[in-house]
Amino acid sequence: MQLSSLDVTTGNSEVLIVLPAFNEADSVAQVVRSARSVFPTAEILVVDDGSTDSTAEIAKGVGATVISHPFNLGYGAALQTGYKYAVRKGYDYLIQMDADGQHEPGCAPNLLRAVQADGLDVAIGSRFLGESPFRAEVGRRLGMALFRAIVSVVTGQKISDPTSGFQALGKKAFKYCTTGIFPMDYPDADVVITLHRAGFRIGEVPVIMYANENGKSMHQGLRPIYYLLKMMLSIFVTLLRGRGAEGQ
Amino acid sequence: MLERQRIFAIFVALVLMLLIVELVRRRKLREEYAWVWLLVGTVIISLAISQTLLVFVTRLVGAVTPTSTAFFLGLIFLLLLSVHYSVKISHLVDQIKNLAQDVAILETEIDDLLKKAKMDASQDIAPKGADVRPLASDTDERHPSASEGRR
Numbered sequence: 001m002q003l004s005s006l007d008v009t010t011g012n013s014e015v016l017i018v019l020p021a022f023n024e025a026d027s028v029a030q031v032v033r034s035a036r037s038v039f040p041t042a043e044i045l046v047v048d049d050g051s052t053d054s055t056a057e058i059a060k061g062v063g064a065t066v067i068s069h070p071f072n073l074g075y076g077a078a079l080q081t082g083y084k085y086a087v088r089k090g091y092d093y094l095i096q097m098d099a100d101g102q103h104e105p106g107c108a109p110n111l112l113r114a115v116q117a118d119g120l121d122v123a124i125g126s127r128f129l130g131e132s133p134f135r136a137e138v139g140r141r142l143g144m145a146l147f148r149a150i151v152s153v154v155t156g157q158k159i160s161d162p163t164s165g166f167q168a169l170g171k172k173a174f175k176y177c178t179t180g181i182f183p184m185d186y187p188d189a190d191v192v193i194t195l196h197r198a199g200f201r202i203g204e205v206p207v208i209m210y211a212n213e214n215g216k217s218m219h220q221g222l223r224p225i226y227y228l229l230k231m232m233l234s235i236f237v238t239l240l241r242g243r244g245a246e247g248q
Numbered sequence: 249m250l251e252r253q254r255i256f257a258i259f260v261a262l263v264l265m266l267l268i269v270e271l272v273r274r275r276k277l278r279e280e281y282a283w284v285w286l287l288v289g290t291v292i293i294s295l296a297i298s299q300t301l302l303v304f305v306t307r308l309v310g311a312v313t314p315t316s317t318a319f320f321l322g323l324i325f326l327l328l329l330s331v332h333y334s335v336k337i338s339h340l341v342d343q344i345k346n347l348a349q350d351v352a353i354l355e356t357e358i359d360d361l362l363k364k365a366k367m368d369a370s371q372d373i374a375p376k377g378a379d380v381r382p383l384a385s386d387t388d389e390r391h392p393s394a395s396e397g398r399r
Contacts, residue, residue, distance in 0.1 A: 047352075067352045073345055081349045088353065184345060 015112060016091040017044045018082030019064070020075055021099035025053040032062045034105040035097070045085060046099065049078040055099075074184040075165075083174040083182075095168045103166040107207035111168035114205050121173040121200040124159065124192070125166035125207030143228060147189040150235060155196040159204060162189040166207050173200050183234065186227055190234035197243045253315075254296045261292035288325065 017035050021028050028046060035044050046059035050072035059066045067081055079096055086094045093115055097103040107125060114123035144163055151162040169177070173195060177187075181194050196202055268285045271277035295302045295318065306317040 065356065067356045069352050070348050073348055077345050077349065081352060084349055085353055085356075180342065184341075 014091050015039065015042050015093040015095060016082070016086045016089070017042050017108075018047065018079065018086070018094055018096045019044065019059075019099040020047045020049060020078035020082065020096070021051065021055050021059070022049040022072065022075070022078070023051045023053045023055060024099040025051070025055045025058055027101040028055050028059050028064075028099045029062045031097070031099050031101055031105070032059060032064045035108070036063070038105045038108055039095075043089075045082055047078040047081045047085075049073055049075070076182060076187040077184040079165075079187060080178060080182050080184075083169075083178045087171075087175050087178055092171050093168060094174045097166050102209050102211070104208035104210070107166070107205070108168070110205050111166070111207070114203060115168045115170045118203070119201060120203045121170045122192075122195055122202045123168040124161060124164050124202065124204045125168075125209075126159075126161035126164060126204040127207060127209040128160040129204060129206035139224060143224065147231065147235075151189045151192050154193050154235075154239065155202070157202075159192060159202070161204065162192045164207075164209075166209065176200070186231065188231060190231060190238055193235060193238050197238070197241075199243070257296040257318075258293055261289040261296070264292075265289035284329075 017039060019028070019031060019035070024031075032044055032046065035042075044064045046056070046064045046066045048056040048059070048066055048068040050069045056066050056068050067085060069078065069081065073081075082096065083094065093112060095108050095112060097105065097108065103125070111123045111125055114120045144161070147162055148160060151159050176195070176198060177191070182191065192202060265286055268277065268282050268289070272279055272282045295305075299314075302314045302317060305321070306312075306314050309317060309320060311317045311320060
């Protein structure tokens with residue numbers, strides 16, 4: 001797959017790169033530098049979600065804008081802080097990626113192109129469409145397959161990686177996500193369904209993802225069970241709610 | 249219900265109600281949460297005094313003895329109270345999350361503004377080697393343009 005950079009300041013459009021981070025002191029500097037090499041003029045925002053290590057200091061040291069939560073709020077809340085910042089600063093586009101180095105920044109321009117030029121409101125980076133060396137463990141793969149099936153049936157379109165956090169969003173979409181519809185912990189398949197029902201155009205772009213070198217994951221211990229139950233409930237109530245009118 | 253049980257129930261209800269009033273008086277409990285406990289005390293006293301009412305409820309729920317009814321009603325009440333607190337907590341969590349996000353964003357903006365203010369202040373200081381002329385004193389020479397303006 002050919003990777004290319006993109007002039008992200010064409011016309012009046014500007015893009016914000018958002019990296020939610022929790023105790024990612026080991027990887028955040030490299031991720032910021034990689035993102036900067038792909039988007040030399042874009043603002044890179046690291047949302048430090050109450051880290052107990054030096055994530056914030058390191059990110060500032062490599063030139064990122066850093067917003068530090070006073071305490072840990074959750075991955076979803078950290079993303080939402082990024083959305084709120086983007087709205088506040090008047091950004092037109094936003095790219096979100098993990099600060100642990102799992103997402104290949106070189107794939108981000110393709111995501112951005114999908115929302116800038118291809119008419120999408122949300123472009124999801126799918127590891128299954130690209131040549132990702134990363135393979136999750138069996139339990140995680142089963143969960144992903146389950147939510148993939150549910151999302152595909154509910155939205156009527158094939159979405160191969162609805163749990164991917166590597167995404168690009170247009171202004172309307174990330175502004176919508178600053179409201180109460182956005183979960184604090186795991187914004188995944190339920191958000192995809194919510195956005196679809198609110199009328200946003202969602203598509204996928206192949207991306208490359210790597211295994212987490214530190215072996216850390218937000219899905220550890222008993223959390224996968226909670227995640228599964230919570231996601232099923234969230235999807236169920238999302239279907240019970242009316243179609244969101246705020247989207248379009 | 250035995251007479252002793254009835255008296256004890258009334259005593260406990262009265263103590264509860266007095267405790268609630270005292271907590272509100274000391275501002276340790278908000279009025280909006282106090283009324284439900286006063287209502288509980290009132291219900292306990294009502295059921296303790298009126299054997300007929302308790303027997304009616306016992307038959308209604310299909311219990312065997314009035315004592316079972318009292319325990320059952322107590323459990324239902326605690327269950328509903330827990331749901332109520334879960335709703336309240338959910339709302340509070342949302343409020344705290346929004347506050348924390350706003351505080352974090354504002355802190356970053358304040359830091360940016362302070363940095364810019366420092367940079368602006370350092371740029372206002374004249375660079376070394378510049379031709380800096382002393383200002384004229386009040387009694388002697390005046391700046392030509394100023395004195396011309398006054399004529």
